Amino acid sequence: xxxxxxxxxxxxxxxxxxxxxxxxxxxxxxxxxxxxxxxxxxxxxxxxxxxxxxxxxxxxxxxxxxxxxxxxxxxxxxxxxxxxxxxxxxxxxxxxxxxxxxxxxxxxxxxxxxxxxxxxxxxxxxxxxxxxxxxxxxxxxxxxxxxxxxxxxxxxxxxxxxxxxxxxxx
Amino acid sequence: xxxxxxxxxxxxxxxxxxxxxxxxxxxxxxxxxxxxxxxxxxxxxxxxxxxxxxxxxxxxxxxxxxxxxxxxxxxxxxxxxxxxxxxxxxxxxxxxxxxxxxxxxxxxxxxxxxxxxxxxxxxxxxxxxxxxxxxxxxxxxxxxxxxxxxxxxxxxxxxxxxxxxxxxxxxxxxxxxxxxxxxxxxxxxxxxxxxxxxxxxxxxxxxxxxxxxxxxxxxxxxxxxxxxxxxxxxxxxxxxxxxxxxxxxxxxxxxxxxxxxxxxxxxxxxxxxxxxxxxxxxxxxxxxxxxxxxxxxxxxxxxxxxxxxxxxxxxxxxxxxxxxxxxxxxxxxxxxxxxxxxxxxxxxxxxxxxxxxxxxxxxxxxxxxxxxxxxxxxxxxxxxxxxxxxxxxxxxxxxxxxxxxxxxxxxxxxxxxxxxxxxxxxxxxxxxxxxxxxxxxxxxxxxxxxxxxxxxxxxxxxxxxxxxxxxxxxxxxxxxxxxxxxxxxxxxxxxxxxxxxxxxxxxxxxxxxxxxxxxxxxxxxxxxxxxxxxxxxxxxxxxxxxxxxxxxxxxxxxxxxxxxxxxxxxxxxxxxxxxxxxxxxxxxxxxxxxxxxxxxxxxxxxxxxxxxxxxxxxxxxxxxxxxxxxxxxxxxxxxxxxxxx
Amino acid sequence: xxxxxxxxxxxxxxxxxxxxxxxxxxxxxxxxxxxxxxxxxxxxxxxxxxxxxxxxxxxxxxxxxxxxxxxxxxxxxxxxxxxxxxxxxxxxxxxxxxxx
Numbered sequence: 023x024x025x026x027x028x029x030x031x032x033x034x035x036x037x038x039x040x041x042x043x044x045x046x047x048x049x050x051x052x053x054x055x056x057x058x059x060x061x062x063x064x065x066x067x068x069x070x071x072x073x074x075x076x077x078x079x080x081x082x083x084x085x086x087x088x089x090x091x092x093x094x095x096x097x098x099x100x101x102x103x104x105x106x107x108x109x110x111x112x113x114x115x116x117x118x119x120x121x122x123x124x125x126x127x128x129x130x131x132x133x134x135x136x137x138x139x140x141x142x143x144x145x146x147x148x149x150x151x152x153x154x155x156x157x158x159x160x161x162x163x164x165x166x167x168x169x170x171x172x173x174x175x176x177x178x179x180x181x182x183x184x185x186x187x188x189x190x191x192x
Numbered sequence: 193x194x195x196x197x198x199x200x201x202x203x204x205x206x207x208x209x210x211x212x213x214x215x216x217x218x219x220x221x222x223x224x225x226x227x228x229x230x231x232x233x234x235x236x237x238x239x240x241x242x243x244x245x246x247x248x249x250x251x252x253x254x255x256x257x258x259x260x261x262x263x264x265x266x267x268x269x270x271x272x273x274x275x276x277x278x279x280x281x282x283x284x285x286x287x288x289x290x291x292x293x294x295x296x297x298x299x300x301x302x303x304x305x306x307x308x309x310x311x312x313x314x315x316x317x318x319x320x321x322x323x324x325x326x327x328x329x330x331x332x333x334x335x336x337x338x339x340x341x342x343x344x345x346x347x348x349x350x351x352x353x354x355x356x357x358x359x360x361x362x363x364x365x366x367x368x369x370x371x372x373x374x375x376x377x378x379x380x381x382x383x384x385x386x387x388x389x390x391x392x393x394x395x396x397x398x399x400x401x402x403x404x405x406x407x408x409x410x411x412x413x414x415x416x417x418x419x420x421x422x423x424x425x426x427x428x429x430x431x432x433x434x435x436x437x438x439x440x441x442x443x444x445x446x447x448x449x450x451x452x453x454x455x456x457x458x459x460x461x462x463x464x465x466x467x468x469x470x471x472x473x474x475x476x477x478x479x480x481x482x483x484x485x486x487x488x489x490x491x492x493x494x495x496x497x498x499x500x501x502x503x504x505x506x507x508x509x510x511x512x513x514x515x516x517x518x519x520x521x522x523x524x525x526x527x528x529x530x531x532x533x534x535x536x537x538x539x540x541x542x543x544x545x546x547x548x549x550x551x552x553x554x555x556x557x558x559x560x561x562x563x564x565x566x567x568x569x570x571x572x573x574x575x576x577x578x579x580x581x582x583x584x585x586x587x588x589x590x591x592x593x594x595x596x597x598x599x600x601x602x603x604x605x606x607x608x609x610x611x612x613x614x615x616x617x618x619x620x621x622x623x624x625x626x627x628x629x630x631x632x633x634x635x636x637x638x639x640x641x642x643x644x645x646x647x648x649x650x651x652x653x654x655x656x657x658x659x660x661x662x663x664x665x666x667x668x669x670x671x672x673x674x675x676x677x678x679x680x681x682x683x684x685x686x687x688x689x690x691x692x693x694x695x696x697x698x699x700x701x702x703x704x705x706x707x708x709x710x711x712x713x714x715x716x717x718x719x720x721x722x723x724x725x726x727x728x729x730x731x732x733x734x735x736x737x738x739x740x741x742x743x744x745x746x747x748x749x750x751x752x753x754x755x756x757x758x759x760x761x762x763x764x765x766x767x768x769x770x771x772x773x774x775x776x777x778x779x780x781x782x783x784x785x786x787x788x789x790x791x792x793x794x795x796x797x798x799x800x801x802x803x804x805x806x807x808x809x810x811x812x813x814x815x816x817x818x819x820x821x822x823x824x825x826x827x828x829x830x831x832x833x834x835x836x837x
Numbered sequence: 838x839x840x841x842x843x844x845x846x847x848x849x850x851x852x853x854x855x856x857x858x859x860x861x862x863x864x865x866x867x868x869x870x871x872x873x874x875x876x877x878x879x880x881x882x883x884x885x886x887x888x889x890x891x892x893x894x895x896x897x898x899x900x901x902x903x904x905x906x907x908x909x910x911x912x913x914x915x916x917x918x919x920x921x922x923x924x925x926x927x928x929x930x931x932x933x934x935x936x937x
Contacts, residue, residue, distance in 0.1 A: 114807075122807065
């Protein structure tokens, strides 16, 4: 059962990621990304991360991707223009990616003592998670709230219409 | 009885005084400044007295206190903060803190109206700190710290009235000339380190004692290097030139630093390292020759000086020459004996001169003094004691110590007799110029009638009286007992080859010579005051040579300073400015422009090429970190010798 | 029973696909999506290792990554809007003023 679930959702995940690369219209890419994230949520659940699965759906697939699609529509981004490619990106980038993947894969495959996952594994309850989060890591948690606040303010300041022109105009 | 003596308090108390007065002095009331400034040396004098009490009641000397935390630990080199109390350093400490304390008291009166009152006392305390460190140091490096420190304090105090250009220049001169000597000291230390592997005096002495056959060669060069340091600090030929100029400082400073204590550091250092000198007859004879030459050389210049403090300065140089002569004939305890009595009477002479200057409102030209006997009675009588002491009249302190040195020199074979003769002539000259000073200052009629001299306050006269007592009685301990006491640290003084008869004859001769000097001075400056001018006119060349101090300053100026300045100017203007700075700037700029021109192409502004480089970097890092290269290469057949395997 | 190395391999593949996307996509928004893809790949390996070592903190790290990703998306998209407003294009190759 676990194996089937893993194969289905890992396959969906990879298919979504590859589709993201192949699609030329941003809105298609965004939808593929939603597929990737949703299947990742299932994989998290398979690994016993109940809370993260929920958060993945709500935060990533929900909030962040909505933001993406919203921006795509707002800017009315069309198909990709066919600009001149970057030679360096092709000559240097792809071998580098191949090397990264190769090295990491070798290390993973050679690693001893990696365990396995099964459906019968205990699930990390939200209670456990929040116990650690709100006791040991209370300060980092509070700091992230400040971070988010700053991000919101920054986003407002950056995206405010006419902000640039006003400054430049003076 | 064998308790801890807290030797570390001896330097640190004056240091605390320095910090308090140096930092807060401006804001504290004058009374508090004086209290702090006086308490610090008094307290460390008390600690020294306590140590002396312990030493007389059975404490085993040398007694060492070593700071538990090492100072320098580098490979084979281990240097501690170690303070060592032995007979030599005890005598020296008594002189330094005792005379130092008296001069502090004197300074309260002398410097009373000076603006830099607190600054003055903080420097004076700083000097005592470094001087006691120098004396107590158990190894050459710690001694060097004190050595440099007293040089610094001396520089600060000579240039105390830094608004006066002369004073500032004199401070610089003292500092620079001392640097030359310190260079010798440093080289000597490096040689010690290279050949003995240690700088601790006792270990050096032990190693020498373990190799009785070791002599000459490298020991001679070490001894000569240290001697160079000593000639700088103790104002001997050829580095004496800074001391007369140092008289620009306040008079108590001249008394403390440039007469009683700091300038004797060279003698102390030679006595401290006498084990080295004992193994090098050549170095010893160099010491003796330098001492004798300096003694007579400075004495002749002192004959014609007209500034009361300069006469005393040349006299100091001359007396230090005696001490070197004593060291040079291996009579270290006699040299230390003379160091001690000299500290008393020369400090007294300077303080009395300071009292005269104070009373005359700043006049220090002998030609404008005179007839002060009635106005300054206490100063007159104490100074008289000092003059008799330095001239070597029985039973004043100077007689015993000078006699001991001359006697020790006389016993050193034929060359020793030459040295003895030079010393005797110097004694004659000394007697003459001291009585000349005495007559010109106190006898006859006042030559500046417009000044109304007044006697100094008792804070100044008290130290004078105490020092006068020591100048009279300081020598009664006798050289035999003194030498016997010092023998554990300076080696025995062997005078057995002589006889009581010979010693008596030499003593009588010395006193006769002193009397002769007095007699000539009396003829010249009391009975026929026009005689000196006539004599000067009769031998104009001789007078001119002496009055211009043999043109040594001019000679150094032409031979050393001017070429040095020219070379420095050339190096600065051409080598540094043009070649190094200009060339370097051109080169650096060129490199930057060139590499910039190449790297500029890298910065294309294209986001994706940046990303590619980033990925390449990540790949390289992963390859470097995650691939076990040594194993891979070993499989290919290449072996690396990894350090630690 | 699935070996955890499979999850790790999936995570590495997702990350690499993200890098490839960054390299080949020409639209600024899609490039940004590639970054999100990389983040998700890393998140997966965090969760996997949390499972391996039975450590809650691994999951909490993912939680923080999500928070940062949310903040980043907000600011990043705002920047994209500002860039689009200034240059009227989203093609990365045309946005190359960051040079001498």
